[in-house]
Amino acid sequence: MTHAIEIRDLHKHFGKNEVLRGIDCTVETGQVVCVIGPSGSGKSTLLRCVNLLEEPTRGKVLVEGVEVTDPDVDIDAVRRRIGMVFQQFNLFPHMTALQNVMIAQQRVLKRGKKEAEKVARTNLERVGIGDKAGSYPAQLSGGQQQRVAIARALAMGPHLMLFDEPTSALDPELVGDVLAVMRKLAEEGMTMLVVTHEMGFAREVADRVLFMDGGVIVEDGSADQVIGDPQQERTRTFLKRVLHPEG
Amino acid sequence: MTDRLPPPVAAEPGGKARLSPRKKQRISRAIQYVVLVAIAVGIVLYADWGSLAENFAKPDVAGKALPELFTVALRNTIIYSVGGFIFSFVLGLVLALMRLSTVRPYRWISTLYIEIFRGLPALLIFLLITFLPLALPGFAVPGGTYGQGILGLGLVGAAYQAEVFRAGLQAVPKGQVEAARSLGMSAARAQITVIIPQAIRIVIPPTTNQFVALLKDSSLVLFLGVSGEYVELAKFGNDLASQYANATPIMVSGLTYLLVTIPLGHLSTRLEKREVRAR
Numbered sequence: 001m002t003h004a005i006e007i008r009d010l011h012k013h014f015g016k017n018e019v020l021r022g023i024d025c026t027v028e029t030g031q032v033v034c035v036i037g038p039s040g041s042g043k044s045t046l047l048r049c050v051n052l053l054e055e056p057t058r059g060k061v062l063v064e065g066v067e068v069t070d071p072d073v074d075i076d077a078v079r080r081r082i083g084m085v086f087q088q089f090n091l092f093p094h095m096t097a098l099q100n101v102m103i104a105q106q107r108v109l110k111r112g113k114k115e116a117e118k119v120a121r122t123n124l125e126r127v128g129i130g131d132k133a134g135s136y137p138a139q140l141s142g143g144q145q146q147r148v149a150i151a152r153a154l155a156m157g158p159h160l161m162l163f164d165e166p167t168s169a170l171d172p173e174l175v176g177d178v179l180a181v182m183r184k185l186a187e188e189g190m191t192m193l194v195v196t197h198e199m200g201f202a203r204e205v206a207d208r209v210l211f212m213d214g215g216v217i218v219e220d221g222s223a224d225q226v227i228g229d230p231q232q233e234r235t236r237t238f239l240k241r242v243l244h245p246e247g
Numbered sequence: 248m249t250d251r252l253p254p255p256v257a258a259e260p261g262g263k264a265r266l267s268p269r270k271k272q273r274i275s276r277a278i279q280y281v282v283l284v285a286i287a288v289g290i291v292l293y294a295d296w297g298s299l300a301e302n303f304a305k306p307d308v309a310g311k312a313l314p315e316l317f318t319v320a321l322r323n324t325i326i327y328s329v330g331g332f333i334f335s336f337v338l339g340l341v342l343a344l345m346r347l348s349t350v351r352p353y354r355w356i357s358t359l360y361i362e363i364f365r366g367l368p369a370l371l372i373f374l375l376i377t378f379l380p381l382a383l384p385g386f387a388v389p390g391g392t393y394g395q396g397i398l399g400l401g402l403v404g405a406a407y408q409a410e411v412f413r414a415g416l417q418a419v420p421k422g423q424v425e426a427a428r429s430l431g432m433s434a435a436r437a438q439i440t441v442i443i444p445q446a447i448r449i450v451i452p453p454t455t456n457q458f459v460a461l462l463k464d465s466s467l468v469l470f471l472g473v474s475g476e477y478v479e480l481a482k483f484g485n486d487l488a489s490q491y492a493n494a495t496p497i498m499v500s501g502l503t504y505l506l507v508t509i510p511l512g513h514l515s516t517r518l519e520k521r522e523v524r525a526r
Binding site (some may be wrong): 014051053076077079080082083084086089091092093094103104107108109149153156223 | 420422423426427428429430431432433436440441444445448482
């Protein structure tokens, strides 16, 4: 059986700075995997290597059996199957929410305008903001923008979704809406790789949790194991800081 | 004047304090007004208004400028400027994209072009254009005189417009390309659909300024040796001025330029403010 994502001995250097130092892991179809760890641990870089927004220095990344690190592979075709959601939303500010969700369908999947609009409206409904279709990103709250971004990715019919700290730029009272959408996606069986600081979400939704520090995976196991009963000292220190910031 | 604040003077009760800063300022302001009025009165008294009006604002000479001032001269100025602007807009965008390209020779070519055409006086370019037929026998710039004027303005304007576009393209956040690419768009598609439309919005205010600069530079068409139906405002004013040995037509041309450039300048300022608010 092919894995949804397979990562073998992945290294990434930025100049002299070794951000990833040998990552091995797999994500199975339908799994929700949360990546946690201190800032600078390489979580986001790992995620960005999966759809090649960062070019790995060494190692292999396979998505559904296709080696994305192979220079001969059509990376645009692979990316169509990978939805990505960014910390800063990255909506296209010159387009309405509806157009944001339609544009890649039309330009990349060559869907007709009518079909693209139908799919877009369905997905905006799905994330709970069907009534904001005509609004521009600047007119939406952070939480609404992030949900448009999720709808934009979903409209492409991705096989798996990457979330790069999707709630970190949100006001605290807006985090819940976005997490609810992600929880629903997980329940529907979407394969998800999520970099997050939301321990509650990880604990409740993740099938597996990876704890990263210093460019390596320190701990890999079920949410209860890694968050509830960490085996490594580094994991324990990190969780103590995150869960009890006042010390 | 020192930039340090004077030590606070304890207010002396009884009002015997020396001049307070505010009083000093009021007196200084009054002195400035007196000087200004004195200068104005001096100008009014000593200038020879009769002679000035005779040479710079003679109504009957000004009347001779009509209607060709608008039907020929302004019309041609606008043809040269708009034509040159479109030329420079398209070439400028191409140069900016080349300048930001990952292909090194593209960057070299673009940088070379921009350095040369920004470094040379526009007048020199126009003079060179008049020699083109000598350099390339059998070659004629399409569009005749209009074509030559537009070519000159476009070549020079493109170098400046390229830098304006470069700033605009670089002002679009990196996350925009990443979002577009992660949706499966090719690099070219991402530029066309996502980056360039945003960059153009960003550069509308500076581009309006570019257009004003280009409109003023269109006066250099004079050096192409244009005549008759091809004259634009500056040449038109100059010709009439020579004909009547009177500067009034040049003043009239100048006013006509201002009629266009001042509103455009204000438009640019308004657009800039709107841009700031939209952020």
